[in-house]
């Protein structure tokens with residue numbers, strides 16, 4: 001597949017707001033989910049809790065995300081790897 005740029009967790013952590021763009025990680029992948037924030041079925045405030053960091057701790061609490069169609073959405077926003 002196409003090569004993605006590689007980012008550190010520190011770099012991801014600089015993207016925590018709509019103004020600085022909202023990045024998250026899942027596994028070893030990095031996603032810019034800025035354009036999805038307003039579309040999130042669980043609301044803007046919830047999704048922003050994960051801004052700048054890993055999705056796993058939050059998705060462990062909200063099992064509604066353990067579905068292929070959710071991962072498909074996420075995949076569309078991939079911008080890099082760790």
Ligand code: HEM
Pocket residue numbers: 024033036040041042043046047048049050055058059062064065067069070073074
């Ligand atoms: C629901 C995507 C992050 C909390 C959903 C649904 C999608 C989605 C597609 C609907 C699932 C369904 O009903 O089949 C995402 C994506 C995320 C993300 C792509 C990250 C990029 C988060 C985070 C939290 C969260 C970080 C909590 C801190 C919720 C909750 C619902 C939900 C509570 C259930 C809403 C309801 O049905 O009332 N999310 N989510 N999500 N999400 Fe997220």
